[in-house]
Amino acid sequence: MRYALDGLLITAGVNLVANNNYFFASRLGANDYQLSLVQFLPQIVNFIILIPGGLLIDSLFNKRRMVRIMLFITAIMYAIMGLLPFFIDKPLTQFIGLISVSTGILMLHNISWLSYFTEVVPARTRNHVLTLRTQMSVFVGMLIPLVAGAVLTLTNSENIKIIIHQCFFFISVLLLVLTSHNFRKLTAVNPAEPKKISLSEIKNAGRSLIKNKPFLLFTGIALFFYMTWHLDWTLYFIGQQQYLKMNEFLIMLATVGATATQFLTMRFWSKMNERFGVVFPVTFGIIGLGFCPVAMMVSLSLPLSISPYVFLTLHFIANFCFATISLNFFQCLLQVLGKEYLSLSISIYTCLICLSNAIMPVAGVALYKALGNDLNGLRLTFLIIFVLRLIAALFWFLRWRFAPKPTENTD
Numbered sequence: 001m002r003y004a005l006d007g008l009l010i011t012a013g014v015n016l017v018a019n020n021n022y023f024f025a026s027r028l029g030a031n032d033y034q035l036s037l038v039q040f041l042p043q044i045v046n047f048i049i050l051i052p053g054g055l056l057i058d059s060l061f062n063k064r065r066m067v068r069i070m071l072f073i074t075a076i077m078y079a080i081m082g083l084l085p086f087f088i089d090k091p092l093t094q095f096i097g098l099i100s101v102s103t104g105i106l107m108l109h110n111i112s113w114l115s116y117f118t119e120v121v122p123a124r125t126r127n128h129v130l131t132l133r134t135q136m137s138v139f140v141g142m143l144i145p146l147v148a149g150a151v152l153t154l155t156n157s158e159n160i161k162i163i164i165h166q167c168f169f170f171i172s173v174l175l176l177v178l179t180s181h182n183f184r185k186l187t188a189v190n191p192a193e194p195k196k197i198s199l200s201e202i203k204n205a206g207r208s209l210i211k212n213k214p215f216l217l218f219t220g221i222a223l224f225f226y227m228t229w230h231l232d233w234t235l236y237f238i239g240q241q242q243y244l245k246m247n248e249f250l251i252m253l254a255t256v257g258a259t260a261t262q263f264l265t266m267r268f269w270s271k272m273n274e275r276f277g278v279v280f281p282v283t284f285g286i287i288g289l290g291f292c293p294v295a296m297m298v299s300l301s302l303p304l305s306i307s308p309y310v311f312l313t314l315h316f317i318a319n320f321c322f323a324t325i326s327l328n329f330f331q332c333l334l335q336v337l338g339k340e341y342l343s344l345s346i347s348i349y350t351c352l353i354c355l356s357n358a359i360m361p362v363a364g365v366a367l368y369k370a371l372g373n374d375l376n377g378l379r380l381t382f383l384i385i386f387v388l389r390l391i392a393a394l395f396w397f398l399r400w401r402f403a404p405k406p407t408e409n410t411d
Contacts, residue, residue, distance in 0.1 A: 003121070003129055005182050007137035010071075013175030014106065015144045016168045017078060019255060020152075021099060022237050023248060024165045027158055028092040036234050036362045037096055042103030043358030047351055053108045054347025063116040063343075064187075068180045070109035075176040077102040082169030085162055111350065114330065115343040120186055126331060127278070131270040134327050135263060142259035149252025205344050214336040214404070219349055221399050222329070225286055225392040226353050230360035232293060232385050235368055239296050239378055244308045257316035262323040269323045278331040283397045285324030290389035292318045293382035300379050 025038050060066055081098050084091040121129050148168065152161055209215060240246045240254065272281045295314035299307045337345050364381065371377035 004136045007133035009179040011137040013172045039361040041100040043354045045104035046107045046354035050347040050351040054344035057343035066112040071180040075173045082166045138263040145252035145255040149249040152248040228388040231364040234361040258319040261319040278328040281324045284321040286393040288321030293386040
């Protein structure tokens with residue numbers, strides 16, 4: 001239950017900020033290129049710190065302390081971001097810089113959390129614990145955007161909306177402090193042996209991963225999927241705001257609809273995991289995400305009077321299988337990793353995903369501009385993304401069908 005409460009608090013605290021980054025940056029004067037930097041620069045910071053961070057975490061005897069320290073540092077940075085508009089007239093540059101660094105700190109928190117999770121929860125109960133935690137996270141992830149969007153649409157004043165964003169930062173600070181307080185009560189029952197940081201240990205870790213063919217295959221296919229997924233992250237916001245003319249509430253409602261679908265289907269996919277394992281159901285998740293670009297393409301081809309509502313409906317349906325992504329990918333990763341060098345292995349994997357998350361949204365905007373920087377160009381870009389995601393689903397299915405079945409680590 002502690003892990004479920006942890007999921008609720010951390011999701012509320014982070015989502016209240018992260019779901020509104022584009023809006024806040026827009027109100028601080030960001031153009032399309034600067035909006036892509038809101039996604040790009042944080043991932044570059046992640047890429048730089050992840051491997052050193054993984055080495056540090058593997059060397060720690062008490063990973064719980066690392067989790068809590070990262071939460072407190074993030075809370076401090078959120079407080080500073082909330083105070084920026086009081087002291088600087090146009091703090092866009094400072095905001096992008098701080099959000100980039102705070103995202104890196106949160107990534108170190110996530111790696112510490114994932115590593116500590118394996119020390120607290122035995123392998124045989126992980127699917128159950130992750131299902132409960134993910135359900136709580138998804139529930140609050142559904143509630144936060146709805147409330148935030150409704151509050152932001154109460155006024156047309158941009159100055160007041162900036163003040164509302166500042167309040168979001170301060171509320172997040174409180175939630176992160178509560179998260180840290182809750183997490184201190186989780187105790188490791190199977191702590192990993194700390195690894196000494198040295199050049200020889202780094203070489204040993206590298207050799208171990210290079211020889212781990214299941215890990216390399218999983219990482220390659222997962223990375224290709226993430227690249228196809230990250231490609232339209234900024235484009236979605238552009239499509240919703242500039243072409244579908246959706247306001248904050250409708251954009252948040254799209255997030256809520258997708259999250260509600262995950263919440264309602266979580267138990268179904270958890271049972272699918274118990275019956276078929278955690279690998280095969282992900283195929284459906286990737287195919288489902290493939291239809292998100294279709295939802296945008298169809299909506300962009302309809303009259304503006306109905307297109308936002310058609311988009312909301314189709315987006316809701318396309319996310320029916322998304323729970324497999326949030327619930328299964330971490331479990332799939334654990335299947336191909338040994339207990340030795342666990343944090344570093346997770347860091348290297350996450351480092352590659354962060355690099356994709358940095359480059360691909362910018363690449364998506366560049367592709368859209370190269371194809372005309374207009375409505376037709378946007379539709380064609382989403383068509384390309386749709387095809388790429390179907391290819392990613394095929395790769396994942398072929399891995400499940402023909403690759404040797406992994407044996408999950410047990411404690």
